[in-house]
Amino acid sequence: MKKIVILGAGTGGTVMSNLLHKRLDKAEWSITVVDKDNDHYYQPGFLFIPFGFYTKEDVLKEKSKFIPKGVEFIIAEIDRVEPAGNAVALADGRRVLYDFLIIATGADIAPQETPGMLDGWRDTIFDFYTADGAAALAGKLKTFPGGRLVIHVNEMPIKCPVAPLEFAFFCDWCLRRHHRRDTIDLVYVTPLSGAFTKPVASKALGDLLDERKIRTVTDFSAERIDASARKIVSYDGREVPYDLLVTIPTNMGSEMIERSGLGDELRFVPTDPATLQSKRYENIFVIGDASNVPASKAGSVVHFQADLLAENVVRAIKKEPLEPAFDGHANCFVETGRRKAILIDFNYETEPLPGRFPFPVVGPMPLLKPSRLNHMAKLAFRWIYWNMLLRGRPIPFVPARMKMAGKKRPEAG
Amino acid sequence: MPQKQYGNAAVDVDAEGFMTNQAQWTREVAVAIAREEGIAELTPAHWKVIEFMQKDFKETGQAPTIRKLNKTGVMGTKELYELFPGGPAKKAAKIAGLKKPEGCV
Numbered sequence: 001m002k003k004i005v006i007l008g009a010g011t012g013g014t015v016m017s018n019l020l021h022k023r024l025d026k027a028e029w030s031i032t033v034v035d036k037d038n039d040h041y042y043q044p045g046f047l048f049i050p051f052g053f054y055t056k057e058d059v060l061k062e063k064s065k066f067i068p069k070g071v072e073f074i075i076a077e078i079d080r081v082e083p084a085g086n087a088v089a090l091a092d093g094r095r096v097l098y099d100f101l102i103i104a105t106g107a108d109i110a111p112q113e114t115p116g117m118l119d120g121w122r123d124t125i126f127d128f129y130t131a132d133g134a135a136a137l138a139g140k141l142k143t144f145p146g147g148r149l150v151i152h153v154n155e156m157p158i159k160c161p162v163a164p165l166e167f168a169f170f171c172d173w174c175l176r177r178h179h180r181r182d183t184i185d186l187v188y189v190t191p192l193s194g195a196f197t198k199p200v201a202s203k204a205l206g207d208l209l210d211e212r213k214i215r216t217v218t219d220f221s222a223e224r225i226d227a228s229a230r231k232i233v234s235y236d237g238r239e240v241p242y243d244l245l246v247t248i249p250t251n252m253g254s255e256m257i258e259r260s261g262l263g264d265e266l267r268f269v270p271t272d273p274a275t276l277q278s279k280r281y282e283n284i285f286v287i288g289d290a291s292n293v294p295a296s297k298a299g300s301v302v303h304f305q306a307d308l309l310a311e312n313v314v315r316a317i318k319k320e321p322l323e324p325a326f327d328g329h330a331n332c333f334v335e336t337g338r339r340k341a342i343l344i345d346f347n348y349e350t351e352p353l354p355g356r357f358p359f360p361v362v363g364p365m366p367l368l369k370p371s372r373l374n375h376m377a378k379l380a381f382r383w384i385y386w387n388m389l390l391r392g393r394p395i396p397f398v399p400a401r402m403k404m405a406g407k408k409r410p411e412a413g
Numbered sequence: 414m415p416q417k418q419y420g421n422a423a424v425d426v427d428a429e430g431f432m433t434n435q436a437q438w439t440r441e442v443a444v445a446i447a448r449e450e451g452i453a454e455l456t457p458a459h460w461k462v463i464e465f466m467q468k469d470f471k472e473t474g475q476a477p478t479i480r481k482l483n484k485t486g487v488m489g490t491k492e493l494y495e496l497f498p499g500g501p502a503k504k505a506a507k508i509a510g511l512k513k514p515e516g517c518v
Contacts, residue, residue, distance in 0.1 A: 270473070
């Protein structure tokens, strides 16, 4: 019996276990999934928790419920991968051997990377990239008397690079609804030169920040946080004071990656961007946030990668050449408040453009423009995630590779 | 494809002025780009960073991040900001003739 081992039972690991279970001959192949716990969070839902739209319970289910029957699920801390021996060492001393390994251990926040950040942690400094952080922030926002609320991106890349923008738009919207907008100054601090990385979307989202009176501070790379004086200090000596800091700390891959000697300086695994094979080991593949491919770290990317990766694992098993098919496709609904959202659809080569999705002219969803329908789609996506995406069922009209149809490049200038 | 003239050399660049054909890069072009970016003179410390970036790009296909320059002991972040004010990773990549750093998607 040959063995596929999947590390991580988040979005990527769960989808892969479902897809490979369907495709592989069960008499010949066994699949094992390893994760440190049994809590599967619907991470896009974290954004809604600080504002009281969701609670932690609304975004949590058991991982084991989404792993297909017939796939072994081990709950244990992973110590390290030993690529030379084709083995995974677990912290409890067990060793799991593999013929092929899929790394899907994701990314997590690392507030300890910024001096001073932990000094004010969950006192005046909060995150919403963890369920606990988002819940703690909900409590803080309820009692925040007013002043300067700073939304801060520490370092790229981060998971879901639009989430901090969505957070800013939600803050503005909620404060306006409670007639408290004039008591709170909203500031958006980013290491990028604009609201987003790609020019057309950056302009659209930047205009929206201006329109909502959210001040932006760009090209700001934080050297340290002075929690007692409540200010962020940049490497080039600029200071941004805050009363409440909502930060996206540096995002890093799993510590297990570092222990295994498999990662780059952020513990992400160097991975071929088109085939998703590890650059160093032929029988290791990487999906989702754990890889270093220059695509967004987002669930939609994982979803598009999964179909292509399942195909490549099957090819690798048959010793056929891999298909270099992944194009960096991402598809994200960006909440802009007021029950509207922007939809962006892009890949490695093509930045988010205006137009219609998924079909030209008839859409029905407009790209790069706030709409009620996009917001409804974002809310509906939680159901799609649990019931279709994780099970590896295809989502109608949304293919793995990006389509140009319906997109328009704005005139130059 | 837009072009830019640096002295006698015409180089291909993208919309943001990053070179798209590394073969056209010379030290003279680097000096000219640096001036345009507000760096009057490229010192040995600048060259150390530029040369590391080119070497690393050759190996990985991506411009190294500030964090990598730190971790590999090339230079501390504070000093990088002093040498390449504003945005060291982006500026140094531009001067080194590399494409715009990825990783920020």
